[in-house]
Amino acid sequence: MAILKLARMGHPVLKRTADAIDDPTAPEIRRLIADMVDTLADASGVGLAAPQVHVPKRLVIFHIPESRAREALDDDMEEGEDEEDEEDDEENGNGDAVPMTVLINPEIEALSDETVIGVEGCLSLPDMIGRVPRFRHIRYKALTPDGSNIEREVSGFHARVVQHECDHLEGILYPMRMEDLSTLGYVDEMGRSELPLGERIRERKKAADND
Numbered sequence: 001m002a003i004l005k006l007a008r009m010g011h012p013v014l015k016r017t018a019d020a021i022d023d024p025t026a027p028e029i030r031r032l033i034a035d036m037v038d039t040l041a042d043a044s045g046v047g048l049a050a051p052q053v054h055v056p057k058r059l060v061i062f063h064i065p066e067s068r069a070r071e072a073l074d075d076d077m078e079e080g081e082d083e084e085d086e087e088d089d090e091e092n093g094n095g096d097a098v099p100m101t102v103l104i105n106p107e108i109e110a111l112s113d114e115t116v117i118g119v120e121g122c123l124s125l126p127d128m129i130g131r132v133p134r135f136r137h138i139r140y141k142a143l144t145p146d147g148s149n150i151e152r153e154v155s156g157f158h159a160r161v162v163q164h165e166c167d168h169l170e171g172i173l174y175p176m177r178m179e180d181l182s183t184l185g186y187v188d189e190m191g192r193s194e195l196p197l198g199e200r201i202r203e204r205k206k207a208a209d210n211d
């Protein structure tokens, strides 16, 4: 196991299109996945793409812990949504935790034009967050580490995380998807009323620092 060094915005590996993986079961891919899982846990993140650890291959990992799933549902509700949308999200399993998932050579298809704005951060832009529009409903297909196929239709935060991670494989970072760059900023500088998620991240950091 190893904690890998994270590439930050500006590094060339984050700007290029990542290469397809020929053999998902290859030993070096298994090692890469294990190291990425360790690295993600160490950074307390929800998702990580191989280019972020300087490996330009089409592989992403993510998980949604129970706490983040519930929080994300609230955040997505903040603007432009009504109760009916929230009920829809809950019916679709949005707000549910997702165990650690590995996607190899993933492909995403938007299932409608509908987008939703939510708060995102990225381990390649440490301590920053911004509001990013994403498709609400997507279908994604990928290979798993044992070489089988995975196909899921998802919505809300799950769909957001997958879109964010797969963008890394195309050299796209979340600020490049933002419509209003005035909402991009350092977590520590943002007020509670402005960005509730930012406040919670800050509080988590404070709690972690006090450990």
Ligand code: NI
Residues within 6 Å of the ligand: 121, 122, 123, 124, 164, 165, 168
């Ligand atoms: Ni990211």
